[in-house]
Amino acid sequence: MIENIKTGKNGFIDLFNKFRNFREGTLILIIVAVCVLMSFLSPYFMTWANWKAIFLSFSTEGIVVVGMTVMLVLGGIDLSVGAVMCLAMCIGGKLFLLGVNPWLASLIALAICAGIGYIQGLLVTKVGLVHFITTLAFMGIARGACFVITQGTPLSLFTLPQSFKFIGQGTIGPLPFVIIIFLVIVIVSDYMLRNSTVLRKVFYSGSNEKAAVFSGIRVSRVKIGVSVLCCTLSGLAGIIYMSRFGASTPGFGVGLEMTAISAAVIGGASLTGGEGTVFGSILGAALLSIITSSLILLDVSVYWQDLIKGCILLFAVSVDHIQHMRRQAG
Amino acid sequence: MIENIKTGKNGFIDLFNKFRNFREGTLILIIVAVCVLMSFLSPYFMTWANWKAIFLSFSTEGIVVVGMTVMLVLGGIDLSVGAVMCLAMCIGGKLFLLGVNPWLASLIALAICAGIGYIQGLLVTKVGLVHFITTLAFMGIARGACFVITQGTPLSLFTLPQSFKFIGQGTIGPLPFVIIIFLVIVIVSDYMLRNSTVLRKVFYSGSNEKAAVFSGIRVSRVKIGVSVLCCTLSGLAGIIYMSRFGASTPGFGVGLEMTAISAAVIGGASLTGGEGTVFGSILGAALLSIITSSLILLDVSVYWQDLIKGCILLFAVSVDHIQHMRRQAG
Amino acid sequence: MSDYALEVRGIVKDFPGTRALDRVDLTLKKGEILALVGENGAGKSTLMNVIDGVHLPDEGQIFIDGNEVNIRNPLDAQKYGIGFVHQEIALCQHVSVAENVFMSELNSTDRKFINYRDLYRRAKKALAPLGDIDPRKKVSELSISNQQIVEIAKALSLNCKILILDEPTAALTESETDALFNIMEELKKKGISMIYISHRMAEIFSQCDRVSILRDGEYCGSLNVDETNSREVVTRMVGREISNLYPAKFDGNCIEQDELLRVEDFSDSKRFTDISFTLHEGEILGLSGLIGAGRSEIVKAVCGLFPKKKGDVYFRGEKLDIHHYEDAINNGIVYLSEDRKVEGVFLDMSIQRNISVLDLKAVSVNGIVNINKEKGLAEEYSKKLNVKCSTLSQNVSSLSGGNQQKVLISKLLSIKPKVVIMDEPTRGIDVGAKSEIHKLLRNLTHEGIGVIMISSELPELIGMSDRVLVMHEGESCGIISGDDINEKKIIHMASGLEKVGA
Amino acid sequence: AKEEAATPVAVAADSTDSPFVGDPSETYYMCVMVSGVEYWFPVYEMMKQAGQQLGVKTVYTGTPEYDVNKQLAVFEQILAKKPAGILLHPMNPDAFIEPINRAAEMGIPVVTFAADSPNSKRVSYITSDNVREGEFAADAIAADMGEKGEVAVLENPGQDNHDLRIKAFINRIETKYPDMEVVARAATNQDPNKAYQALMTIAQAHPNLGGVFMPEASSGMGAAQAAVELDTGIRVMCCDINAKVLDMIKAGEFFGAINPNQGTQGYYGMLMLYLAAHSEMIDPMNDWSQAGFNPMGMPFVDNGLAVVTAENADFFYWDKYLEKRGTKGINE
Ligand SMILES: Nc1ncnc2c1ncn2[C@@H]1O[C@H](COP(=O)(O)OP(=O)(O)OP(=O)(O)O)[C@@H](O)[C@H]1O
Ligand SMILES: Nc1ncnc2c1ncn2[C@@H]1O[C@H](COP(=O)(O)OP(=O)(O)OP(=O)(O)O)[C@@H](O)[C@H]1O
């Protein structure tokens, strides 16, 4: 236990100096702090099983968070992620039950999601609607479609082939395959969002749309592209869930949009566009998951959980923000 | 029936010319159009009873929408309205069961809501957190408090005195008292938001904070004031529900924030601040309610309702937006 | 009771990376117009922001009528009778012109409700001397020049004792500028003291009594206008001699050069009709006209930034179909907007990202932006226009107005364009840098590049252009060259009284 | 449990300490979603009692959200604590197959209640028959309406047991009562206000609506309020109960409710968990030892249900019940 403290403390200080002047630094420190604290409060917290549970609980949603982050950087917002995710799940499941090969079914589902994104993009760029309303409407449309497809009752995909179930349930060594997919997507997209020429245009468009136009950036294309990306990633998450749960539940993913947006905003994304990193958003998602499961691990009375969670969240973001301001001041 | 068409048509044309160049005009026309259509499709639609139902269904939420509108004009957002509304309901109910006079109990509940608004305001202005995160945290805190207070089971306030029940259930002449409260609040607040020197500052701060500061406006005060207003109105709605349903349900008003924001945005409010009118937002709320009850009235399958609702919404806002652009162009 | 309306002593203001103000003293006599000059980034705006309570100084004192005052925010400043026309237009775009003009008053009034009819009436009156603007209009519907007028009227509405004007004429046309000067005369007669910031020496010597000079955040003395000349002032503020001569024009007849760009009968619905002109290699073509002549619109249309009904563009004789600005850029045609803040800079992004944006491919290696390349590019051009900044990774929002303009010009030149179209290129740029840019433009033409220049500053236009296309209400009044290029003729044509070679 | 299982007789013979007294270190978890909802409380109350009687520890846990994902995470965390057994309400049947099976392999028995995961290796499933609940409601309303007239339903589409109840109700009306018709269906998703609006509207389209049924109590409150204001004698009936519903039932403003007798779910659930965890106690005449399944073979238990009316309403108040029992509910 004593050693535990030591390593904890040391690691803490090291990290602190290391991350002082780097946007996500504080968030990481906060998460580390929570973990250190928890490892004292509960012997189960630092177990591999627990961490696997935590990771599993946000890895698939994490894929949605990635899409949402790009959307927020653009200065848009996507309220339809949860519904679109569920739609992919339902279309894929339904097609499979109709005898379509599950892989093909999934591709079709993804294509449809991409299509939805494309239509959203057109409505935003050509008609000129705001993202909020457009995606709000599609939230209803997609969700409705789920109920129509499933007739309101979950489709049981018990007969899914093992090969397909592997996506959601398989493990490579100790690691669940889901987590691997998640990590790959996060690392790639984080790098791309920071460095790729194409995604850089998202920052310009989000920072000052008019100036972007006056710099020869085809903002409409960028917008359409981001909508497609966001919806496709949501669809992918849906497919993964379908494989993991072996079921298509029409009510699945309700409220996911809020979770995703919150994660991104906690991670430093701005609702007015131009700011945000995938890494930060994922840290935000992680923080939320860790808090939730910590409270459960401590057997905190269910009545108090929401309340305490809210307070911790408030504390965390305040610290992060104040640190951020300090950094900027120099 | 034939006459029905005539008056319908005429009214339509008259309105059309009348409202051509006035922001809420198109929205009104759309609503009228829906109503005309419905009056053909269902003989029950144009009945007083049905309209009473529709009004009742959105009048109390409408009070929350008012607060949300002001918040959006300021360029902020309040995700805690639903939870705060529920909190007022629970605090009021609990105090009453503890023997406090219901009127006093309500006042205390309102005071607490105002207090929450004040704290939110401080966090936004002094610490510098964004509204989104602050109110998100309070959404959890307030909701948690509801569960702690009620221990998770709805409080039955069956013994509320008639005088108090009157707020939510009484009628004056043919009009339910709720609707009267609602209309008063809407008319007053709409007028104030357009003309009062105090509330105009909300527009200035929301449109260009820098310009407002340069003009000597104490933006922090404005922000705090708006947060207090928004939370207090939510609280008021909670008290009204408490009186109407004679119960305090800890899970009440979940997702209300989205409904309120949607209504406001449909009504022309902008998430980036500086734009929006109470009247428009209420029209937005009305449109949503009318669509919902129309679909029920037409016995549309529950599975199709969301889908159709989404499409209608999309169509409506597109028409509205295109008209709006036309107006600005010419 | 001192005879100074305003006095500041030892003001120090530090920003991360820069000391903007270093123990600055400044005195403003009652009823005088004091010119404040200095290079871009010298600290003029910062000093004014300190006086107005927008920034709090790190050290130093402020005296008004001899008494030390503590100004913590603009509201305090107002109470002390200070009015401020900001360099960067700061208006509420969604709100009516009238409310913008009287915002401060509406803020401090005890009246519960706004009487709009009265407000509009008074706004109309307040705006009348400066220009004809409908007080009911939303600010977002106004052109920048009109927005600048609103900004000025707003400050005047305070009927203050001390009025600060930070480059008010940068976005104004001749006529509007004159209107402003008349008003300043009036105010002066009323004993109101003014601080007037400008980079235009002519204005300073015609309007001001004294001139105080800032260099690199340090105060280096004041001169009485009638005891000095622009040469001395400029030398003091730049620290070296500046030849305010314009570079030599194209020798010989540029029309004989190969045609670079040909625009044939461009028309849109209302802003311009049947405009045709050709631009030759090595030529600087001036575009002149009164505000609203549609100069910006026509060149925007050429670049695919403004819708057109009909008209063709030929580059080196072959037809281009330009649907997006992207197409124009790919053909080496670039445009500098007149609206720096809205159509120009990405305020919350770094300098180097602002410069590299036009052609990201150039700084990318197979789809990934190469930070070093990007930095290199930015360094090269920010040096060329010597942008005053602490690092290239600082946000453009932290640059002075003029330096932001320089960043934009760097951005244009960074892609080695063939046709450069500049709308008010030297707006807000100091004398030294201005002549630098003039030389730069001329040097570009020596490399066979063609330049189209729009400027509301006639002397500049006349000094630089080989030929001038004069427009009146969207129609061309012909092209003049050689000795025809003079104020009288241009103004004559611009007001639609004369057409040439039509 | 293996080597003990080898000598079951010995255990039985040693009567000084009965096998029905467990080890205080044994912990049994109850795992639900939307854990703040009162439906679970009576379940846990009885689970706790059974646990105390058996001398073992019980813990109430779950996720506040309505989210499979989160509930799965909670389940995993419970497993991490190596409990003696888990009483589970799986939000989604198939999502829990793999985790439940894993628990089985770890020797942790799982009993499902109120909702099942049929394809998993859970040792047993206890519930009140959702279908019967729907049919009971149909019969009760029909009887009171003289087996003729119009009725409506308010749904919470997407939640399994709720959908079952609705389907059963509609089916019963259509098959058993030719003179009755389900004239309207609306989704109210457990929102009293939506239910209020829905019934108000339905009542316009169907002026002589005789009754309305909904599968949960939240909508019940709203619908009943609407019925009261409409005052056209609409019979409001729902499944599950809460204080407000009970008060209205007593006041005759609410036709009736079906209560799925949760308490027994908890009690028998706990007993079955205990037996499954101490399977050495049981040695039925079958191939369990060879096939390796748990000899505590009780695949399905129907714990019955109760129809709540003005007469018996008083017995269903949670707070009075707690008072009577003098416990701290789920907080212990
Ligand atoms: N917010 C800020 N953060 C960091 N540096 C700043 C900030 N504002 C101004 N500066 C720096 O302070 C110095 C003075 O800026 P200022 O705007 O006062 O110059 P100026 O004299 O007004 O120039 P111009 O004539 O171009 O307007 C500049 O070097 C600028 O980069
Ligand atoms: N965003 C706008 N909305 C409405 N009118 C505009 C807008 N921008 C410019 N105008 C008007 O269009 C006309 C042409 O615009 P502009 O003033 O830019 O012409 P210009 O000849 O380029 O003059 P300037 O010297 O200002 O560039 C003017 O009457 C101007 O007021």
Ligand SMILES: [Mg+2]
């Ligand atoms: Mg300046």
Ligand SMILES: [Mg+2]
């Ligand atoms: Mg122009």
